[in-house]
Amino acid sequence: MEWLRLSPVEWDAMRLSLRVAVWAVLLSLPLGIAVAWVLSRLDFPGRRLLDGCIHLPLVLPPVVTGYFLLLAFGRNGFIGSFLYAHFDFTLAFRWTGAVLASAVMAFPLMVRAIRLSLDNVDRGVEAAARTLGAGPVRVFFTVTMPLAVPGVITGAVLAFARSLGEFGATIMFVSNIPGQTQTLPLALYTLTQVPGGESGAMRLCIIAVIIAMVALVSSELLSRRHATALDG
Amino acid sequence: MRVKRTQGRFLVDVDFTGASSGVTALYGPSGAGKSSVIGMIAGLARPDSGRIAIGDRALFDSGRGIDLPPEKRRVGCVFQDGRLFPHLSVRSNLTYGMKLISPAERKIPLDQVIDLLGIGHLLDRNPKHLSGGEKQRAAIGRALLISPSALLMDEPLASLDPARKDELIPYIACVGREFSIPVLYVSHSLQEIRRLTDRIVFLRDGRVEQVAEC
Helix, strand or coil: CHHHCCCHHHHHHHHHHHHHHHHHHHHHHHHHHHHHHHHHHCCCCCHHHHHHHHHHHHHCCHHHHHHHHHHHHCCCCCCHHHHHHHHCCCCCCCHHHHHHHHHHHHHHHHHHHHHHHHHHCCHHHHHHHHHCCCCHHHHHHHHHHHHHHHHHHHHHHHHHHHHHCCCHHHHHHHCCCCCCCCCHHHHHHHHHCCCCCHHHHHHHHHHHHHHHHHHHHHHHHHHHHHHHHHHC | CEEEEEECCEEEEEECCCCCCEEEEEECCCCCCHHHHHHHHHCCCCCCEEEEEECCEEEEECCCCEECCHHHHCEEEECCCCCCCCCCCHHHHHHHHHCCCCHHHCCCCHHHHHHHHCCHHHCCCCHHHCCHHHHHHHHHHHHHCCCCCEEEEECCCCCCCHHHHHHHHHHHHHHHHHHCCEEEEEECCHHHHHCCCCEEEEEECCEEEEEEEC
């Protein structure tokens, strides 16, 4: 079983990937819920444009998205230079940049799932809550959100899985620096490029499968617990 | 109330005064604008112009620029499909609106409502496991517990079978009397209405055809 032992580089890659994926999901979830709500409930000029922009990362080659991120958030980019000049903060070639890349790539999947469940929330029940004295914000937190929980769970898990698999945008935006930005897929790719890297690559594959399975099963358990809670 | 509202090519132009307590029925064939009227009183639909008031409290007055949002109107609504919160128990459904008003304003006690509607044994159940009649009783209780200044009922019996209807009508009849709240009861069944009240507003094609005490 000696060959199953992870090397320090592989450990780093796994930990980094998990950290990046968790942060990407946590940071984009509030925005994802907000955007999904806007798309589901509001009708305004430019709604289709917003919808299209959010879906862009899903259809663009990831490398293109990564390049855009580099142009915008690189140290010389229009947002990146501002952040660097005023907050001494940079995303390029840092793990935080990998978080941004993963979040952007996973965002359309997250929004789609949440929006779908928001569309399914009965507007009549929300209206009933209004007549009972609840303002729009209270209705959102006490009626809409609890009923949309399954979609939020699905969206978060999809985004998490997508983040773990992020390759193109990440390597373009933050490069492939071991211990800094070398996530699991990047490490796996690197290992296959060097002689004798096959066993390492296989170990990372197995880890990727395990993480994905754990994420899937836990989302299934969460949804089922929510369903039984609804059953009372 | 007196309101006008255009919905596409359909014009609702209604002017009537309900009884200050007890049941007033709003009768008309489907498409007469009954539900629009309810929606406008509840604040869920906006009239183009007119005035809606309960007593001397204006809910909507286009002349004076008054348009209270539904949560400020304190108008209890019972809908055809119940619209109980599926993620809450019957008890939490009942107290949802009650908890949003200050205890001093709660004129209708929880225990009395539960007794009157006979829903004591259902409190810990999920709405999904209630029969149609039980759902509507819970919905009536939920609307009563905000101590409303009026109670609107939009075909609350329409989705029930005849036996359930018979079971529910006495509850509705006593609600208005017991708490002396004006009740506006919408239905397309005269038979149903006759058992509840003799004060009927006839609606046709978005207009009041007749107000009758029969």
